[in-house]
Amino acid sequence: MWEIMNKQQMDKIIAQLEEHLNSGGDWEKMETYIDGVEIIKYPSTKSRSAILGVEINPIKDGKKIKRKGLNISNEEQLVLFGEYLMNDDLIELIKIMDQINGTQPPMEAKKLEF
Numbered sequence: 001m002w003e004i005m006n007k008q009q010m011d012k013i014i015a016q017l018e019e020h021l022n023s024g025g026d027w028e029k030m031e032t033y034i035d036g037v038e039i040i041k042y043p044s045t046k047s048r049s050a051i052l053g054v055e056i057n058p059i060k061d062g063k064k065i066k067r068k069g070l071n072i073s074n075e076e077q078l079v080l081f082g083e084y085l086m087n088d089d090l091i092e093l094i095k096i097m098d099q100i101n102g103t104q105p106p107m108e109a110k111k112l113e114f
Contacts, residue, residue, distance in 0.1 A: 021051070025041070028041050032054075037056055039054055040053050054073075056072065
């Protein structure tokens with residue numbers, strides 16, 4: 001996508017992102033052209049100005065798979081998360097957890113007693 005994007009298209013995207021950073025509300029999300037990816041405006045803190053990040057929340061059967069997705073605010077985080085998510089040991093661990101989770105009986109709702 002980025003390789004075929006012309007300067008005018010890139011300038012339009014940059015302008016929209018700058019507008020979202022400067023005028024968007026804290027934690028406000030902006031949809032993107034990538035399914036399951038939204039831009040988020042993170043509020044300023046004592047040590048830094050407001051920044052933009054992305055929330056990745058894959059879509060399955062037309063719905064987000066989680067209430068909240070994975071939040072990433074820079075390229076280094078993206079690379080590091082990618083390395084972890086594609087780690088063969090982690091994939092095997094998740095497969096084992098899937099087996100264990102699939103064998104658990106449904107829990108009864110807990111009730112607070114007075």
